[in-house]
Amino acid sequence: MQIAVIGLGYVGLPLSVEFAKAGLKVVGIDLTESKVNDINSGVSYVLDVPSAHVKELVAKGQLSATSDFSVLLQSDAVCICVPTPLTKTMDPDISFIVSAVTEIQKYLHKGMLVVLESTTYPGTTDELVLPRLAETGLKVGEDFFLAFSPERVDPGNQKFNTRNTPKVIGGVTPLCTEKAVALYKHAVDTLVPVSSASAAEMVKLLENTFRAINIGLANELAIMCDHLSIDVWEVIEAAKTKPFGFMPFFPGPGLGGHCIPIDPLYLSWKLKSYNYTARFIELATNINSKMPEHVVSKINDALNDDRKSVKGSKILIMGVAYKRDVSDVRESPALDIIGLLHKRGAIIDYADPYVPSLHVLNQTLSNYDLAKGVGQFDCVVVITDHAAFDFKPILAQAKLIFDARNALKGQKAPATCRVVKL
Numbered sequence: 001m002q003i004a005v006i007g008l009g010y011v012g013l014p015l016s017v018e019f020a021k022a023g024l025k026v027v028g029i030d031l032t033e034s035k036v037n038d039i040n041s042g043v044s045y046v047l048d049v050p051s052a053h054v055k056e057l058v059a060k061g062q063l064s065a066t067s068d069f070s071v072l073l074q075s076d077a078v079c080i081c082v083p084t085p086l087t088k089t090m091d092p093d094i095s096f097i098v099s100a101v102t103e104i105q106k107y108l109h110k111g112m113l114v115v116l117e118s119t120t121y122p123g124t125t126d127e128l129v130l131p132r133l134a135e136t137g138l139k140v141g142e143d144f145f146l147a148f149s150p151e152r153v154d155p156g157n158q159k160f161n162t163r164n165t166p167k168v169i170g171g172v173t174p175l176c177t178e179k180a181v182a183l184y185k186h187a188v189d190t191l192v193p194v195s196s197a198s199a200a201e202m203v204k205l206l207e208n209t210f211r212a213i214n215i216g217l218a219n220e221l222a223i224m225c226d227h228l229s230i231d232v233w234e235v236i237e238a239a240k241t242k243p244f245g246f247m248p249f250f251p252g253p254g255l256g257g258h259c260i261p262i263d264p265l266y267l268s269w270k271l272k273s274y275n276y277t278a279r280f281i282e283l284a285t286n287i288n289s290k291m292p293e294h295v296v297s298k299i300n301d302a303l304n305d306d307r308k309s310v311k312g313s314k315i316l317i318m319g320v321a322y323k324r325d326v327s328d329v330r331e332s333p334a335l336d337i338i339g340l341l342h343k344r345g346a347i348i349d350y351a352d353p354y355v356p357s358l359h360v361l362n363q364t365l366s367n368y369d370l371a372k373g374v375g376q377f378d379c380v381v382v383i384t385d386h387a388a389f390d391f392k393p394i395l396a397q398a399k400l401i402f403d404a405r406n407a408l409k410g411q412k413a414p415a416t417c418r419v420v421k422l
């Protein structure tokens with residue numbers, strides 16, 4: 001069996017490797033030449049996928065990469081893992097899906113299974129993918145098979161990976177679901193079939209909307225606690241001891257990554273065509289997207305207490321990836337915070353062990369070497385709590401630390417250092 005995976009990113013590469021490890025022949029298709037070259041040379045650019053695994057699978061002939069879509073002719077199944085970002089006007093940008101499906105259309109053949117994995121609005125598989133594939137004259141559920149199966153990969157998660165994270169699958173017809181389940185059985189331990197592709201699309205949006213809304217609630221709680229001079233972290237830690245009916249979510253400097261800030265907007269966009277406003281999504285998006293401003297306002301107040309202005313202050317941002325222990329800076333709130341502080345005249349450096357250089361403010365900043373010490377900075381701002389950060393020397397040298405993640409929990413600051421929490 002040969003499987004093609006279109007899009008070899010954070011989702012497509014781990015999936016390809018898992019299929020290949022299960023003994024299937026996998027051809028990854030990507031338009032980015034450097035990724036194709038890296039894979040064929042046995043190099044992984046995704047932190048969770050060790051290069052050694054890629055190298056071994058490539059050497060065995062189980063895994064290869066190309067930018068030539070004609071390999072689809074010999075492929076029994078194809079999984080689409082291309083990006084689904086937002087346009088500048090915050091509408092779904094499904095152009096990557098359309099482009100991938102247009103290529104599949106050219107090579108669709110009898111017996112082929114097509115699975116869309118990219119997160120998207122309910123109806124995409126039935127209303128956008130199916131009509132294009134049906135134009136070939138082949139009949140879905142008989143000549144070819146089509147399903148949606150959302151990707152749940154959590155980059156940086158040490159416990160859950162592609163294999164042990166249950167996977168939801170919804171086919172356009174019952175036989176399509178059966179075929180897709182039979183394929184994913186090779187790579188995933190637990191499969192969860194649902195009755196339709198739209199239901200599967202909605203499952204993914206529920207999961208990420210649930211997170212976005214609960215993080216929005218935690219962020220608003222942080223703002224309310226700030227007004228009331230209550231420690232929000234202490235409140236959540238104590239509430240967390242309730243053994244039922246409560247699930248802790250934590251505030252932070254804002255949402256980041258390719259999923260949580262974006263996916264709920266796919267759902268609210270779809271509902272607009274039904275003249276329905278997704279109120280929870282709009283409210284949470286509003287609160288979450290304002291968190292970088294809240295952080296900057298708190299940094300401004302903290303510097304003010306030291307008789308300093310943001311203008312001219314030297315500020316070190318610790319962690320620019322959107323979450324701990326990953327290198328991905330897409331939609332990272334650190335970028336907004338750096339932009340806002342820079343606009344107010346701050347002099348910015350950043351330190352992130354996973355991000356050697358950062359393109360921001362129309363320039364490329366390089367990773368500050370923490371071994372040089374942090375005593376020269378007026379404020380150290382913790383945006384991402386990477387496990388690799390050793391806060392002991394930071395506490396010993398810094399004058400002021402603004403901690404947006406409660407990363408210094410349990411650590412005692414010396415009299416020379418003031419710690420301000422979100």
Ligand SMILES: NC(=O)c1ccc[n+]([C@@H]2O[C@H](COP(=O)([O-])OP(=O)(O)OC[C@H]3O[C@@H](n4cnc5c(N)ncnc54)[C@H](O)[C@@H]3O)[C@@H](O)[C@H]2O)c1
Nearest residue numbers: 007008009010011030031032081082084099100118119151
């Ligand atoms: N990153 C995550 O944690 C995560 C988790 C769950 C779901 N998702 C969803 O999975 C999808 C993919 O996300 P990702 O993070 O892997 O994206 P990514 O940007 O890391 O990778 C996408 C890859 O697709 C390639 N590509 C783009 N258009 C192409 C085309 N027409 N043909 C071939 N290759 C093409 C790009 O070069 C890139 O390598 C998105 O819909 C995303 O929302 C992502």
